[in-house]
Each structure stands twice: as C-alpha cells, then as structure tokens.
Amino acid sequence: MAEIENDSLPILPPAELEEVELYHATNFWTKYVFSQDAKIIAIQYSGVAIAVGLVALVLSSLIRLQLGFPEMFDFITPETYYQFVTMHGMIMVVYLLTALFLGGFGNYLIPLMIGARDMAFPYVNMLSFWIYFLAVLVLVASFFVPGGPTGAGWTLYPPQAILSGTPGGQGLGIILMLLSLALFIIGFTMGGLNYVVTVLQMRTRGMTMMRLPLTVWGIFTATVLALLAFPALLVATVMMLFDRLLETSFFMPSLVEFGDHLSYGGGSPILFQHLFWFFGHPEVYIVALPAFGIVSDLISTHARKNIFGYRMMVWAIVGIGALSFIVWAHHMYVSGMHPYFGFFFATTTLIIAVPTALKVYNWILTLWNGNIHLTTPMLFSLGFIVTFLNGGLTGLFLGNVIVDIPLSDTMFVVAHFHMVMGVAPILVIFGAIYHWYPKVAGRMLDERLGQIHFWVTFVGSYLIFFPMHYIGLVGVPRRYPELGDAAFIPDSVATLNSFISLAAFTVGIAQILFLYNLFRSLRKGQPSGHNPWRATTLEWQTAQTPPGHGNFGPELPLVYRWPYDYSVPGASEDFLAQNDPAQIAKGGSA
Amino acid sequence: MTVVLIFLAVVVSTSMWWLSHQRLGAKPWLESGLDSLDQGSHKVSLPKAKVGLLVILAVVGMLFTLFFSSHFMRQEIEDWRQIPLPSIIWINGILLLGASIYLQSALVTARRQASQVQVVGGENPVPVDVRNDGNNNDSVRPLLINACVLTVAFLIGQVITWYEVAGNGFYLSSNPSSTFFYVLTGLHGLHIIGGLAVLFHTTALTRSDTQLHKIVTRVDVCALYWHFLFFIWCVMIFVMLGWTYDPFIELCQRVFL
Ligand code: HEM
Ligand SMILES: [Cu+2]
Numbered sequence: 008m009a010e011i012e013n014d015s016l017p018i019l020p021p022a023e024l025e026e027v028e029l030y031h032a033t034n035f036w037t038k039y040v041f042s043q044d045a046k047i048i049a050i051q052y053s054g055v056a057i058a059v060g061l062v063a064l065v066l067s068s069l070i071r072l073q074l075g076f077p078e079m080f081d082f083i084t085p086e087t088y089y090q091f092v093t094m095h096g097m098i099m100v101v102y103l104l105t106a107l108f109l110g111g112f113g114n115y116l117i118p119l120m121i122g123a124r125d126m127a128f129p130y131v132n133m134l135s136f137w138i139y140f141l142a143v144l145v146l147v148a149s150f151f152v153p154g155g156p157t158g159a160g161w162t163l164y165p166p167q168a169i170l171s172g173t174p175g176g177q178g179l180g181i182i183l184m185l186l187s188l189a190l191f192i193i194g195f196t197m198g199g200l201n202y203v204v205t206v207l208q209m210r211t212r213g214m215t216m217m218r219l220p221l222t223v224w225g226i227f228t229a230t231v232l233a234l235l236a237f238p239a240l241l242v243a244t245v246m247m248l249f250d251r252l253l254e255t256s257f258f259m260p261s262l263v264e265f266g267d268h269l270s271y272g273g274g275s276p277i278l279f280q281h282l283f284w285f286f287g288h289p290e291v292y293i294v295a296l297p298a299f300g301i302v303s304d305l306i307s308t309h310a311r312k313n314i315f316g317y318r319m320m321v322w323a324i325v326g327i328g329a330l331s332f333i334v335w336a337h338h339m340y341v342s343g344m345h346p347y348f349g350f351f352f353a354t355t356t357l358i359i360a361v362p363t364a365l366k367v368y369n370w371i372l373t374l375w376n377g378n379i380h381l382t383t384p385m386l387f388s389l390g391f392i393v394t395f396l397n398g399g400l401t402g403l404f405l406g407n408v409i410v411d412i413p414l415s416d417t418m419f420v421v422a423h424f425h426m427v428m429g430v431a432p433i434l435v436i437f438g439a440i441y442h443w444y445p446k447v448a449g450r451m452l453d454e455r456l457g458q459i460h461f462w463v464t465f466v467g468s469y470l471i472f473f474p475m476h477y478i479g480l481v482g483v484p485r486r487y488p489e490l491g492d493a494a495f496i497p498d499s500v501a502t503l504n505s506f507i508s509l510a511a512f513t514v515g516i517a518q519i520l521f522l523y524n525l526f527r528s529l530r531k532g533q534p535s536g537h538n539p540w541r542a543t544t545l546e547w548q549t550a551q552t553p554p555g556h557g558n559f560g561p562e563l564p565l566v567y568r569w570p571y572d573y574s575v576p577g578a579s580e581d582f583l584a585q586n587d588p589a590q591i592a593k594g595g596s597a
Numbered sequence: 598m599t600v601v602l603i604f605l606a607v608v609v610s611t612s613m614w615w616l617s618h619q620r621l622g623a624k625p626w627l628e629s630g631l632d633s634l635d636q637g638s639h640k641v642s643l644p645k646a647k648v649g650l651l652v653i654l655a656v657v658g659m660l661f662t663l664f665f666s667s668h669f670m671r672q673e674i675e676d677w678r679q680i681p682l683p684s685i686i687w688i689n690g691i692l693l694l695g696a697s698i699y700l701q702s703a704l705v706t707a708r709r710q711a712s713q714v715q716v717v718g719g720e721n722p723v724p725v726d727v728r729n730d731g732n733n734n735d736s737v738r739p740l741l742i743n744a745c746v747l748t749v750a751f752l753i754g755q756v757i758t759w760y761e762v763a764g765n766g767f768y769l770s771s772n773p774s775s776t777f778f779y780v781l782t783g784l785h786g787l788h789i790i791g792g793l794a795v796l797f798h799t800t801a802l803t804r805s806d807t808q809l810h811k812i813v814t815r816v817d818v819c820a821l822y823w824h825f826l827f828f829i830w831c832v833m834i835f836v837m838l839g840w841t842y843d844p845f846i847e848l849c850q851r852v853f854l
Contacts, residue, residue: 112784125643196656204649213631234652235608238660239601242667245780253769255776257671272775273676278667281598285663313626325616329609333602569625590629 031556032592041137043129044556045114048136050447052110059143060103063520066095070516075508077489084173089158094150096161097184100290101191102143104432107298109195110139111231113202113226115447119546120223122211122564122586124557127204131197138194145187154178160486162283163243164585165258165276169251172264181251185244192237192244202230213566217321218585220570221314223320225300225565228328229293235332236289243282250274277342284335291428292331295395296324298435299366302388304570305438306370307544309385311581313571316369323362330359340408341415347363349408356406360399367375367396378574382540383457387438390465391431398427401476416486419479422472430468437464437521444525445539449552450532456524462515467514474503543584544570600669605664608655644814647821654825657788661829664784667834668777672839679839680774683761686834689754690827696747700796700820703740707816711809712736725735737812741800744823748793754788756830774837785826792822 032038042048055336069091073083083091114132118125126132149156158174159167159181171177175184206219206227218229246257250271259271307314336344336352370392379385401423405411414420437460444452479485480539482495490496538547550560564586572583577591672678759779768773799815 128649199772200649203652204645208648215623215625216616217621217623217625231612234656235605235659238656239663242660242663246667249769249776249780255770256676256773258668270770274673275671275674278670281670282663282667285598285601317625318621318623321621329613332605332609565631567631568629571626577781588631597825 008268041133043133045118045126045129045132046554048132049111049114049358050104051136052114052139055140055143056103056107056111059098063095063098063103064515064518066091068512070095071508071511072285073488073504083488085488086158090156090174090487091159091485093158094156098146099429100161101188102146104196105233106139107436108294109202109226109230109251110136112297112301113198113230115443116222116546117202117205117226117238119432119554119558120544121206121209121214122545122559122561122566123209124563126201127209128201132201135194135198135201138190138197142187142190142194145183145190149175149180149183152179152183154180157181157184163247165247165250165279166260166262169247170264182248188244189241193242195237197449199230199234202226203234208278211563211566216504218566218569221303221320222300224324225296225298228324229296232289232296232328232331233293234292236286239282243279247279261320280339280342284338287338288335289331292327294428294432296328298391298432299324300364301439302391302435303370304544305384305388305442306373307571307573308540309382309388310374310379311573312373312377313573314369315372317571319365323366326362327359330355335357337406340411353406353408360403363399363402367392383454383461384438385440386458386461387434389591390461391434391438394426394434394468395431396433398423402427414479417479418475418483419486421485422475422479425472430472434465437547442540444528445535446546447553448532449535450528451535451539452528452532456520456529460524461523463517464514467510467517470510471514473509474507478503494517541582543572543582545585547588548584598666600666601662604658617627646818650818650821661833664781665832668836671773671777677774678772680762680767680772681765682838683758685754685758685761689751689758690830690834691755692747693827693830696744696751697823699740699744699747700816700823702731703737704816704820705743706740707737707809707813711813737816738803739801741796741803741816744797745793745800748789748796752786753788755782758782769797778837781837785830785833788826792819792826795819
C-alpha cells in the first residue's frame with residue numbers, strides 16, 4: 008500500500024478556458040422552445056423520446072394481443088401485425104433509446120459533469136433537437152398515410168422492403184421511414200459533434216480524462232461509435248430511396264413480381280445487410296455503453312463505495328467500442344457467407360465478451376461489502392446487472408455459428424435481444440431518471456411508487472422474456488402473426504403465449520404509475536435540496552437546483568479529485584465532492 | 598467492407614494515439630489536487646471549431662468510404678458496365694485544386710497578419726495593426742474571393758459533366774456504374790455547397806474591418822475542409838474510373854513495367 012501525501016495546494020485562478028459567449032434568451036420562445044441551453048434541449052429530447060416510446064409500448068401490447076390470443080381480434084391482420092412489429096422495433100431502438108441516452112442524458116449531464124457552462128456549439132445543438140423532432144413527426148405521419156407504415160421489419164431488408172407484397176412497400180410507408188431515418192441521422196450528427204467536442208475541449212480545470220465520471224466516458228464513447236456507425240445506415244437509406252423512387256439497382260436483383268418482370272437487375276441484397284449491420288451492431292453498444300457508464304455511477308453512489316477498477320472500466324468501454332465494429336456479420340450467419348468469415352466473426356464476437364464480462368465483475372466487486380442502500384436507483388441498477396448478464400449469456404450461444412443457425416429467426420433471438428438491449432437499458436434509464444430527477448426538478452420522485460414500479464417492471468419483464476427463450480428453442484419463428492397447426496409446436500406454447508401477453512399488459516400498465524409519479528412529483532414531491540444522494544460529481548455541486556443558466560455560479564468549479572471518493576477513511580463526511588479541496592492521505596488499492 | 602475497415606483503422610488509431618497521451622495509466626484514486634493529474638495531459642490545444650471540423654471530417658470520410666466500399670462490392674456483379682467519364686473532369690479537378698491553394702495562401706496571409714497585430718490596452722485590449730495601413734483584411738479578401746470563384750466554377754463544371762454523361766446515354770438508372778457516378782458526384786457537390794456557405798460568410802466578414810484573429814480560425818477551417826474535399830474528389834474519380842480506365846493503366850504500365 009502506497010501512501011501518497013499531497014503538498015498544500017495553492018489557491019489557483021479558475022479554469023483557463025476559451026472564453027465562452029453564453030447565449031442569453033430574451034423571451035419565452037428562445038428560452039423554452041428554440042432554446043440553446045443544453046438542459047432545456049435535454050428535456051425536450053427526453054420528452055419527445057418518451058412520448059414516442061409510449062407509442063412503441065402500445066404497439067408491443069398490440070403485438071402481444073395477437074400472439075397471446077390469435078384470431079380473437081379482427082383489426083389485427085397479418086399486414087397490420089407486421090407494421091406493429093416493425094414500428095415497435097424501430098422506435099424502441101432508434102427513436103427512444105438512442106435519442107434518450109445521447110440526446111437526453113448526454114445533453115443534460117455532459118456539461119454539468121465536466122464543469123462546463125454549456126455545449127460547445129449551442130446553436131447546432133438546438134438544430135439537432137429540431138431535426139430529431141422533425142424525424143419523429145415524419146415517422147408518426149407514416150401511420151396516417153394510405154397503406155400505413157412500413158411492415159418490412161426493423162431491419163428493412165430489401166428486396167421485400169420495397170415490393171408490393173410488404174405493407175407500405177409500394178406506398179408512402181417505406182419512403183417516410185427512410186426519410187425519417189435520414190433526418191434522424193443528420194440531427195444526431197449535429198448533436199454528436201457537440202458531445203464529443205464538449206468533452207474534449209470544455210472540461211474545467213483539473214478535470215482530466217481520467218477523472219471523468221464513467222457516465223461521461225460511456226456517453227462519450229457511444230457518441231463516437233454513433234458518429235462512425237450511423238453513416239452506414241444513411242448510405243443504406245439513401246441507396247434504398249434511390250432504388251424505390253428512381254429505379255436504380257443498388258440492392259434490387261432482377262425480379263418477377265406477379266408475373267411482371269420488374270425493371271431492377273443485378274443489385275445485391277447482401278450489400279444492404281452489410282451496411283445495415285455495420286450500423287446495427289455498434290448500435291447495440293451505442294445503447295449499452297451509456298447504460299454501462301450510468302450504472303457504474305449509480306452503484307458507486309448508492310453503495311457508498313468507490314467503483315472497483317476505474318481504469319479497467321475506462322479501458323473496457325473504449326475497447327468494447329473499438330471491437331464493436333468488427334463483429335457485425337454475426338447477424339448474417341444465415342446469409343450464405345463463406346465459413347471462414349463465420350469463423351472470424353464468431354471469434355471476434357467471443358473476444359468482445361471478455362471486456363464485457365470484466366465490467367460485470369467490477370460491478371459486483373464494487374457492491375461487495377458496500378453499504379448498499381436499496382433505493383429505487385440501486386434496485387434498477389441491480390436489475391440491470393442481472394438482466395444484462397442473462398442476455399449476455401444467451402448472446403454467447405448466438406455468437407457461435409453452429410448454434411445460431413438453428414436458432415436464427417426464432418423467438419429465442421427475440422428473447423435474447425430484448426434482455427440485452429431492450430430490458431437492460433430501459434432499467435438503467437429508469438434508475439437514472441429516479442437518480443437525476445431531483446436535480447432536474449428540485450424534488451424527489453416518490454420512493455414507494457418507485458419501488459412498486461421497479462418490482463412490477465423487473466419481475467414482469469422476466470415473466471415476459473424468460474419463457475420466450477423456451478418458445479424459441481422449440482422452434483417457433485419470429486415475425487409470425489400466427490402459428491397454425493405445426494406439428495413440432497407443442498400445445499404448451501399457446502398457453503405460454505397467453506401468459507406472456509398477460510405479463511406484458513401488466514408491465515405496460517405499470518408504466519402509468521411511473522408517469523404519474525413523474526408528473527405528480529413536479530409539484531408534490533419532497534424538496535430534494537442540492538445533493539440528496541450525497542454524491543461526488545459536479546452536477547450535484549451547483550449553486551442552484553435545478554441548475555441555472557450557465558450551470559455554475561460566477562466561477563466554474565475546480566476539480567481536485569476523481570469522482571468516486573466515497574467512504575474515504577479520515578474524511579469528515581462519507582463522500583468527498585470532486586471540487587472539494589480537502590486533503591486526505593489515502594492508501595492505494597488496485 | 599475492407600476499405601471501410603481500413604478507414605476505420607486510421608480513425609481508431611488516431612483516437613488511440615490521442616488517448617494514449619491522456620495518462621490512461623494514471624491511478625486517479627490515489628492522486629488528488631488540482632493539477633497533479635494535469636501534467637502531461639493537456640486539453641487539445643486547438644480552437645473548438647477546428648476540433649469540430651476534425652470530427653466532421655471523420656464522419657464525412659466514413660460516409661464516402663462506405664459509398665466507395667459499396668461501389669467495389671457492386672462492381673463485382675456481372676451487370677456492371679463501366680461508363681466512360683468525359684475529360685472535362687480533369688479541368689474540374691484543377692479548379693478545385695486551385696480553390697484549395699488559394700485558401701491555403703489566404704490562411705498563410707491571415708496568420709502572418711494576425712501575428713503582426715499587437716494587442717494594446719489593459720482592461721479592454723484592442724488589436725492594432727502595427728503596419729498601420731488601414732484595413733487588415735486587404736490582402737486576405739481577394740484570395741478568398743478567388744477561392745469562391747474557382748469553387749463555383751468547379752460546381753458548374755460538375756454540372757456540365759452530368760450533362761455530358763447524360764448526353765452519352767447514361768442516365769441515373771441505366772447502369773449501376775452511372776448510378777454511382779451521379780450519386781457520388783452529387784453527394785460531393787452537396788458537401789461543397791455546404792462549405793461554400795461558410796466560405797461566403799467568411800468572405801463577407803472581411804469586407805468590414807473585422808478583427809483578424811476571428812478570421813484566422815474561419816479561414817483555417819475552410820482551408821482544411823477544401824483540402825479534404827479535394828482529396829475525396831481524387832479518390833472518388835479513381836474509384837469511379839476503376840482499373841478499367843485505359844490511359845491510366847497505360848500510364849501505370851509505362852511507369853512500372
Ligand atoms: C414491454 C416491453 C416489450 C414487449 C412486450 C416487447 C415485445 C415484442 C414482441 C412480441 C416482438 C415481436 C416478435 C416477433 O413476432 O418477431 C418484438 C419485436 C422487437 N422488439 Fe420488443 N418488446 C418490448 C420492448 C422492447 C424494447 C425496450 C426494445 C428496445 C430495444 C424492443 C426492441 C424490439 C425489436 C428490435 C424487435 C424486432 C422487430 C422486428 O422483428 O422487426 N422491444 N417485441
Ligand atoms: Cu451484434
């Protein structure tokens with residue numbers, strides 16, 4: 008154990024940063040609507056994302072209505088079922104999770120946590136939100152056009168995506184979907200530019216990269232991934248729009264449809280799959296890395312213990328980010344690829360499990376012997392670890408070519424990805440909202456409602472997705488509105504399906520509790536004070552709660568320590584804020 | 598996707614190189630104090646706008662690389678017929694190169710002038726031109742205007758190229774080769790137009806007696822963007838001509854064989 012004493016610290020002037028020209032709102036419109044303040048933009052992003060996420064939640068209930076009780080509801084035809092599934096998947100992944108983690112949490116937390124007054128380019132930041140909003144409007148509009156939204160599946164594989172047999176394929180549905188995605192990507196790129204440059208250039212004095220809270224590391228790395236991965240989706244959407252509207256043949260092979268020879272020829276559907284998954288796999292980590300980061304901070308704060316292996320956690324985030332670009336073809340094992348390719352991608356997939364597992368160990372070691380407060384954020388974090396572990400284990404199955412081939416396109420896959428990128432990140436989002444709501448609103452969310460919300464959501468999700476693994480193992484395919492009388496499907500599947508649906512409705516309804524809590528606490532919640540969780544990071548040390556214009560008072564905070572000084576022996580309190588200049592001799596541990 | 602991976606490797610190794618200067622091996626839990634970790638890890642000492650541009654270049658580079666990759670994959674399929682490109686593209690290339698060079702010299706000039714400007718006054722520093730010959734921006738402005746003119750000429754040249762290709766009977770959906778030609782040049786043109794908006798604005802700023810140091814960063818950003826787009830343009834032409842372009846192959850043969 009090394010003892011390191013610090014010399015007495017001179018009083019230093021505040022950060023020598025480039026002078027920031029803070030933008031000043033003059034009226035209601037520029038203050039709350041076309042605001043350039045990252046905190047307002049964050050709330051706008053979150054509000055829109057949650058609203059459109061509710062649409063996706065309702066769609067999932069409709070899907071479950073059909074799967075649980077087939078042939079009972081006349082308004083769900085196979086076509087509408089495909090539309091529900093497609094829109095549900097796309098909204099959840101892109102418009103809810105990506106937008107909420109990066110646009111919502113990123114905007115709110117980055118400037119506050121690194122000790123900056125705002126984002127680097129506030130105007131571009133505002134544009135980013137409004138373009139995102141436009142993308143959502145275009146997406147929602149597709150529900151109301153003749154023929155309805157696209158039913159191509161969230162993967163939008165050609166050629167079926169733009170043929171007449173697919174709902175919305177020859178109508179406006181697919182066009183609006185592609186346009187909306189393109190808009191989303193442009194809007195996101197503007198936001199992402201801000202997040203990256205802000206983290207690189209606007210950290211306050213003393214805030215080195217290795218003193219950033221893991222939340223910021225997660226969001227930062229995820230943003231870099233997104234900036235590099237989304238162009239692949241943009242290229243794919245642009246090419247598909249050309250194929251659909253101008254009869255080019257990027258992806259479309261020569262085809263006969265209802266006896267007509269279409270004008271397409273020679274295009275490569277596999278090319279689309281490459282482009283799509285070159286975006287699609289990193290997308291998993293775009294959602295997961297912020298969740299990793301946030302959960303590390305929640306655990307540390309609510310267990311009053313420093314995060315175990317901070318350095319390793321940072322390296323793991325960066326390493327996972329880099330590796331996530333060379334595993335994409337594990338989504339294409341059944342596309343007829345060369346076996347050596349499959350071998351390569353199976354190997355990289357298994358390698359990426361190493362840093363991921365390391366993070367799980369570190370969380371558990373952080374909790375070990377911690378002073379665990381079972382607050383709602385902590386419960387959600389624990390729920391995340393269990394769920395992520397679960398989804399990660401089935402991921403190891405699916406990563407291997409020979410295991411994946413029989414499981415491909417079954418409900419097993421659906422169960423797997425819901426565990427790992429559906430339920431797990433959503434649990435973190437809930438935990439994070441319970442954690443940071445007091446900073447945003449100045450009031451606590453109701454703890455008892457929170458606990459009920461947690462238990463119903465957590466147990467309910469397991470009741471939904473655990474049996475789904477079994478359904479998949481017996482061979483039930485995904486994206487089938489009805490199963491008919493296939494001999495290989497035992498009767499128990501139908502019973503289980505109804506059971507899963509009931510669980511899904513319960514979980515869906517439980518979210519009303521959460522929304523109620525969210526709105527009620529705005530007025531009636533217990534006043535929280537500045538730092539209700541007694542946390543160390545800078546956002547809790549602001550002069551005002553909610554933080555005012557410019558985030559901090561006249562002087563930016565100075566950072567004297569890393570963000571995890573909890574229960575430091577010898578300190579007067581059980582936490583030392585990052586801007587606390589106190590000097591405590593500390594023992595070293597790895 | 599090989600090209601994409603190569604490009605990605607470049608971006609990733611640059612980021613890793615930068616990260617490796619951030620004392621990733623530090624033990625932040627042991628060190629407290631304002632600057633104890635700061636030594637050796639400096640914030641990127643570039644203006645925000647420049648860092649922002651570098652990020653944008655990585656994204657735009659990725660976008661084009663993905664298109665190039667798709668081009669390579671698509672041209673393997675047997676319906677591909679390489680279209681000939683009219684020779685006016687070489688003139689276009691020279692125009693764009695010219696604009697790039699003008700911007701670079703504008704940058705050099707602006708930097709030199711900015712370094713000759715002294716800041717006087719204590720409370721409210723005012724930049725004063727030590728040479729005292731009136732408008733600072735006199736010599737930068739014509740260079741910027743030339744760059745604008747050449748870039749607009751480049752765009753016109755590209756449109757003429759489109760007409761010529763179409764005149765030869767190659768329309769957007771005639772053949773994948775012509776599809777890629779229109780899409781790639783169109784995308785490149787859009788990026789040029791976006792850059793022109795900033796360049797026009799910068800040029801307009803030099804009309805009034807704006808402070809020089811504000812111009813320098815802007816010119817710097819424009820110049821870098823133009824060099825980048827010129828580079829992309831070269832790669833793009835190279836990709837589109839394929840290895841099938843006879844004069845090119847001949848040249849290679851003459852040089853290497
Ligand atoms: C109460 C919560 C949820 C329920 C009950 C649910 C249920 C379902 C069901 C039944 C399917 C379609 C199965 C099929 O026929 O192929 C599905 C598809 C999908 N879900 Fe969820 N889901 C929920 C939440 C989420 C979340 C949070 C995400 C975010 C990642 C998500 C992402 C997806 C995706 C990507 C698909 C695939 C769509 C497609 O096949 O094109 N879901 N979901
Ligand atoms: Cu994947």
